[in-house]
Amino acid sequence: MKxxxxxxxxxxxxxxxxxLEEMLAIFELGINIVIIPRNPSKEVFQKKGERLLNNTIxxxxxxxxxxxxxxxxxxxxxxxxxxxxxxxxxxxxxxxAAKNLAILPKAxxxxxxxxxxxxxxxxxxxxxxxxxxxxxxxxxxxxxxSVTFHRWDIKENNMLExxxxxxxxxxxxxxxxxxxxxxxxxxxxKNKVKVIHMGVKTPDKTSEAKIDRDxxxxxxxxxxxxxxxxxxxxxxxxxxxERGIECFQCIxxxxxxxxxxxxxxxxxxxxxxxxxxxxxIPHERLIDMYKNHRIDMVVLPSITTSNGEHEGIPVALMxxxxxxxxxxxxxxxxxxxxxxxxxxILVPPEDCEALADxxxxxxxxxEMRSKLSAQGRAKxxxxxxxxxxxxxxxxxxxxxxxxxx
Numbered sequence: 001m002k003x004x005x006x007x008x009x010x011x012x013x014x015x016x017x018x019x020l021e022e023m024l025a026i027f028e029l030g031i032n033i034v035i036i037p038r039n040p041s042k043e044v045f046q047k048k049g050e051r052l053l054n055n056t057i058x059x060x061x062x063x064x065x066x067x068x069x070x071x072x073x074x075x076x077x078x079x080x081x082x083x084x085x086x087x088x089x090x091x092x093x094x095x096x097a098a099k100n101l102a103i104l105p106k107a108x109x110x111x112x113x114x115x116x117x118x119x120x121x122x123x124x125x126x127x128x129x130x131x132x133x134x135x136x137x138x139x140x141x142x143x144x145x146s147v148t149f150h151r152w153d154i155k156e157n158n159m160l161e162x163x164x165x166x167x168x169x170x171x172x173x174x175x176x177x178x179x180x181x182x183x184x185x186x187x188x189x190k191n192k193v194k195v196i197h198m199g200v201k202t203p204d205k206t207s208e209a210k211i212d213r214d215x216x217x218x219x220x221x222x223x224x225x226x227x228x229x230x231x232x233x234x235x236x237x238x239x240x241x242e243r244g245i246e247c248f249q250c251i252x253x254x255x256x257x258x259x260x261x262x263x264x265x266x267x268x269x270x271x272x273x274x275x276x277x278x279x280x281i282p283h284e285r286l287i288d289m290y291k292n293h294r295i296d297m298v299v300l301p302s303i304t305t306s307n308g309e310h311e312g313i314p315v316a317l318m319x320x321x322x323x324x325x326x327x328x329x330x331x332x333x334x335x336x337x338x339x340x341x342x343x344x345i346l347v348p349p350e351d352c353e354a355l356a357d358x359x360x361x362x363x364x365x366x367e368m369r370s371k372l373s374a375q376g377r378a379k380x381x382x383x384x385x386x387x388x389x390x391x392x393x394x395x396x397x398x399x400x401x402x403x404x405x
Contacts, residue, residue: 002032003397004114004143006124006134011049011056012040014255015223017283018198018315019125020049025199025390027052034117036110038103038130046283057113061106069112070105080108083139087132090159100132100158107136115141121397122146127153127163135163144168146396148196151312151333152227154181161185164192169396171196174313174334196393198315199386202322202377203291216248216296216363221286221316224256224277227309229301229330231258231265235352236301236359238269245360250275250299253286290323296369297362300329303349313338318384321376326369328358343379344372 005023010016027033035056044050059066074080084104091097114122114137122145124134131147138145147163148171154160164170164185170193172178178195222228230252237250252262252275259277266275289295298320304310311333318338320327327344329335339346345362347354362369 001398002119004034004036004119004122006130007035007037008126008130009037009040011052012037012044014045014280017046020046021386022390023052024048025386031394034119038133059106066105066109070108073108079140083136090162092157096158099129103129103133104136107133111137111140114143119143126150128156128158131163135166149177149181151177152309155309157184164189169194173198174337176334177312197313197384197389199384199389200315200318200322200380201386202381214247218248218250219253219295219298220300221253222300223254224258224262226305227302229303230262232301232350232352232355233299234265234275236355237271237274239352239356240360252277253281255280290320290325295325298325298327301355302330302332304332311335318380322380324373324377326362326372327376343376
């Protein structure tokens, strides 16, 4: 079987490391895949991405070749005009319509490529414009398609009902995400909407981390976005210092629009000695740090933003748990699905005192650290192993779902 993956940038760029891992796992099953990034950079930041470059079609969002091919098809194909009409009618805002129309020429061009390559199924990650590309390509070629929704892409509501109606199946990565999606579309499509978690590799078991610690490394591996709640961890670190607890360093691995604001906050609170912001690091390096016990705990202080954005099930937490690193997070989005039943520590969102208490507990209680390490890893092995996840996906790619769905 030949499957096309539509991504935002992967295997190029710094993001979507979890999508890269999924595609590699499918590739390792012997499935022939073709990858089309929507607007790829020229940088391969994640070294593993090099393994998939021969399977990737690098195309800019627009160039002369794409533009003139699009004009040719626009003149000769009535179906393209119908697609334009659907985009204009179904996009709920002018901004969303503009985004969808911006990827139309590339989608038309790629449709011809995938037809010639005899692709049998198309899968898009993200329900926004990558899914719009997959939908357009399917409309033009008849190739069945599917989509993975994460979190913000549900909230955006970019032609959700039209896409769910057209897709062979729809994947949500959490029960919370599925409920949110079904609340926004017609219930008649509920059997199409599947919950299939993102998966991670579970490293081979290594030597136990040192139990007695006198210094702790806390890491938040997340983009610097409001929904990630970094500022509440800054406040929690300040509370720890006030309590006389100074035996730690907190590291924010990630980039994003809140970088300057967070840096200023850290300076204002005199925490530059305790909180570091080195930016994005390669995924392989982070995983290696987990394996070699260089990180004592992962803290993700996620929130629900004022416009309703929240987490799905963060892969950042799953990867730490898979390596036996204890994790602390909040009761937002799909996180309780991951950390429930003792797999991690859950605190209320935006509660800096509770966050500081949880961090202090892990610092003081070596038995708790060992227990969370074992239970977190067991949860991943049972429910989030990438080998099992991709087999479920491939079954859905190949399965004939009737019109009833």
